[in-house]
Amino acid sequence: xxxxxxxxxxxxxxxxxxxxxxxxxxxxxxxxxxxxxxxxxxxxxxxxxxxxxxxxxxxxxxxxxxxxxxxxxxxxxxxxxxxxxxxxxxxxxxxxxxxxxxxxxxxxxxxxxxxxxxxxxxxxxxxxxxxxxxxxxxxxxxxx
Numbered sequence: 001x002x003x004x005x006x007x008x009x010x011x012x013x014x015x016x017x018x019x020x021x022x023x024x025x026x027x028x029x030x031x032x033x034x035x036x037x038x039x040x041x042x043x044x045x046x047x048x049x050x051x052x053x054x055x056x057x058x059x060x061x062x063x064x065x066x067x068x069x070x071x072x073x074x075x076x077x078x079x080x081x082x083x084x085x086x087x088x089x090x091x092x093x094x095x096x097x098x099x100x101x102x103x104x105x106x107x108x109x110x111x112x113x114x115x116x117x118x119x120x121x122x123x124x125x126x127x128x129x130x131x132x133x134x135x136x137x138x139x140x141x142x143x144x
Contacts, residue, residue: 084140
């Protein structure tokens with residue numbers, strides 16, 4: 001499988017410009033998606049606070065973007081991105097690592113899904129440690 005780059009990701013998810021924090025998708029199948037980001041820890045991340053700091057809870061946003069990309073890929077290439085809303089977070093654990101690592105790895109696993117929504121397990125890590133993990137539920141607009 002070839003790596004999916006940022007330009008393709010921008011067509012998959014509703015996040016545009018600097019708000020799209022995924023740089024590439026390195027693997028995906030019907031259950032999993034793995035990606036990388038160098039933008040998450042960058043100074044230009046629009047989620048940074050006024051003082052320049054970046055809380056690791058912001059990793060939930062990039063995990064959500066990975067979930068959106070996974071949903072798009074499951075629907076079939078060329079399908080429009082489905083609007084979804086993150087409605088529930090569970091078992092979220094924030095590690096002690098820095099939020100502004102040079103590169104982070106994102107992994108999402110779909111636990112269940114249908115036309116109305118999906119449940120995912122997610123993790124965000126740098127090369128040394130797990131930074132964030134948990135479960136999320138997404139509800140799709142216009143779902144059955």
